[in-house]
Amino acid sequence: MRRTDRYPVSGANSLWQVYKTVSFWKVFKNVLIILIGRFIPFMPLKNWLYRTFLGMDIGSYTSLAFMVMVDIMFPEKIKIGQNSIIGYNTTILAHEYLVEEYRLGNVEIGNEVMIGANSTILPGVKIGDRAVVAAGTVVHKDVPEGCFVGGNPMRIIYTKEEMDQRRKV
Amino acid sequence: MRRTDRYPVSGANSLWQVYKTVSFWKVFKNVLIILIGRFIPFMPLKNWLYRTFLGMDIGSYTSLAFMVMVDIMFPEKIKIGQNSIIGYNTTILAHEYLVEEYRLGNVEIGNEVMIGANSTILPGVKIGDRAVVAAGTVVHKDVPEGCFVGGNPMRIIYTKEEMDQRRKV
Amino acid sequence: MRRTDRYPVSGANSLWQVYKTVSFWKVFKNVLIILIGRFIPFMPLKNWLYRTFLGMDIGSYTSLAFMVMVDIMFPEKIKIGQNSIIGYNTTILAHEYLVEEYRLGNVEIGNEVMIGANSTILPGVKIGDRAVVAAGTVVHKDVPEGCFVGGNPMRIIYTKEEMDQRRKV
Numbered sequence: 001m002r003r004t005d006r007y008p009v010s011g012a013n014s015l016w017q018v019y020k021t022v023s024f025w026k027v028f029k030n031v032l033i034i035l036i037g038r039f040i041p042f043m044p045l046k047n048w049l050y051r052t053f054l055g056m057d058i059g060s061y062t063s064l065a066f067m068v069m070v071d072i073m074f075p076e077k078i079k080i081g082q083n084s085i086i087g088y089n090t091t092i093l094a095h096e097y098l099v100e101e102y103r104l105g106n107v108e109i110g111n112e113v114m115i116g117a118n119s120t121i122l123p124g125v126k127i128g129d130r131a132v133v134a135a136g137t138v139v140h141k142d143v144p145e146g147c148f149v150g151g152n153p154m155r156i157i158y159t160k161e162e163m164d165q166r167r168k169v
Numbered sequence: 170m171r172r173t174d175r176y177p178v179s180g181a182n183s184l185w186q187v188y189k190t191v192s193f194w195k196v197f198k199n200v201l202i203i204l205i206g207r208f209i210p211f212m213p214l215k216n217w218l219y220r221t222f223l224g225m226d227i228g229s230y231t232s233l234a235f236m237v238m239v240d241i242m243f244p245e246k247i248k249i250g251q252n253s254i255i256g257y258n259t260t261i262l263a264h265e266y267l268v269e270e271y272r273l274g275n276v277e278i279g280n281e282v283m284i285g286a287n288s289t290i291l292p293g294v295k296i297g298d299r300a301v302v303a304a305g306t307v308v309h310k311d312v313p314e315g316c317f318v319g320g321n322p323m324r325i326i327y328t329k330e331e332m333d334q335r336r337k338v
Numbered sequence: 339m340r341r342t343d344r345y346p347v348s349g350a351n352s353l354w355q356v357y358k359t360v361s362f363w364k365v366f367k368n369v370l371i372i373l374i375g376r377f378i379p380f381m382p383l384k385n386w387l388y389r390t391f392l393g394m395d396i397g398s399y400t401s402l403a404f405m406v407m408v409d410i411m412f413p414e415k416i417k418i419g420q421n422s423i424i425g426y427n428t429t430i431l432a433h434e435y436l437v438e439e440y441r442l443g444n445v446e447i448g449n450e451v452m453i454g455a456n457s458t459i460l461p462g463v464k465i466g467d468r469a470v471v472a473a474g475t476v477v478h479k480d481v482p483e484g485c486f487v488g489g490n491p492m493r494i495i496y497t498k499e500e501m502d503q504r505r506k507v
Binding site for chain 2: 012013014015016018024027028031069072091093096097098099120122138140152153
Binding site: 063 | 350353354356366369410429431458476478491
């Protein structure tokens with residue numbers, strides 16, 4: 001189960017009323033920063049920008065590839081460890097806006113994690129150190145450290161033990 | 170089976186001959202409107218734009234999130250009910266251009282439907298009222314009302330009855 | 339198994355050190371060409387641009403749809419045959435940058451292939467002539483000629499024989 005906090009709304013769906021739940025100017029500023037950041041070809045500059053203006057917690061040497069998309073409403077709920085790679089056009093979400101409620105959840109990505117291109121990380125999940133997420137995966141639950149996951153729905157392809165074994169070969 | 174009409178072509182593939190099947194200026198206008206619309210942060214304005222210039226049928230209070238991508242050739246074949254949410258970067262297609270033919274099909278999305286981020290809705294499908302489509306789903310067949318679907322290939326995760334039960338808890 | 343060559347790196351992850359592995363100006367030029375190309379509505383012009391400035395091998399009459407994304411680092415490793423269709427927003431990758439190494443691999447797409455929207459083609463795969471790849475597929479291994487594949491993980495939905503049978507009906 002993903003760890004999210006739930007906030008019911010009344011009347012129209014939660015996205016229709018979005019600026020009652022988050023400041024328009026905060027979202028506007030975030031979108032501007034992200035639209036610039038997605039095209040910045042220098043990782044250290046991109047990390048500085050996202051730490052400073054989005055409040056994201058990004059560890060040393062972590063590389064956000066071209067076109068990575070972080071949450072435009074609550075990017076400060078995203079934490080990424082050291083020396084990890086987030087692949088091309090991966091989406092990292094910290095919110096979900098549903099018809100009768102919205103939900104917010106922290107995303108925690110560990111150290112030396114590799115996330116493949118076009119993946120979608122949902123709010124409230126934790127991805128353990130040294131895990132590998134295959135391209136195109138929808139991460140809808142926690143990923144144990146060191147294992148290799150992929151698919152939609154996501155499943156474990158190799159456990160940590162199998163991955164350790166494969167590295168020795 | 171998706172409901173599409175098939176139009177055979179002769180010679181090169183159908184996409185190579187695309188402007189024999191749809192007017193260049195129609196596509197040009199649609200792309201302009203959609204490129205603007207994807208970045209509009211106000212749902213009522215976006216809906217007005219898409220109803221007026223794309224001919225889409227969009228119900229009251231329906232929210233198209235940031236970066237939603239509707240068909241650039243035949244958006245008028247897309248109908249969305251009231252108070253629904255279409256998540257970030259979802260693609261809604263009303264056409265498919267194949268090597269020897271192209272196919273067109275209406276997309277009908279019901280009322281109070283929630284579609285998760287990065288989903289792909291294929292031509293000729295119908296999504297029933299109050300259905301929930303998980304993030305990253307490829308909707309290649311009809312979704313019955315009230316159920317929760319996800320995955321690629323898409324499958325029913327909870328039926329309407331199970332969803333009703335879960336809401337009571 | 340995908341056919342990729344592996345290049346170990348020492349110190350920080352391979353993407354952090356990306357410009358030791360590929361020239362910044364090459365990537366800069368490629369990104370510029372691709373950002374323009376993704377929006378070009380004329381297939382012959384797009385093919386000329388990609389052949390001339392990206393070094394891609396693209397056969398006659400092959401159609402790259404709106405928003406197709408080719409590898410920004412090593413597009414010259416991508417070969418597409420004649421009269422094929424690459425669908426909306428498909429990503430074709432010839433590299434993968436991992437924590438301790440990076441890998442490069444050729445992508446070979448045959449003649450009269452159809453690849454559906456939002457697919458991801460990984461480095462080191464070969465897609466046979468007349469194959470059909472469903473929308474949203476993650477192509478992580480070879481696709482035999484003439485068959486219909488889809489899903490994540492990708493699987494064969496119809497073999498070449500079944501496809502030939504379906505075409506006769």
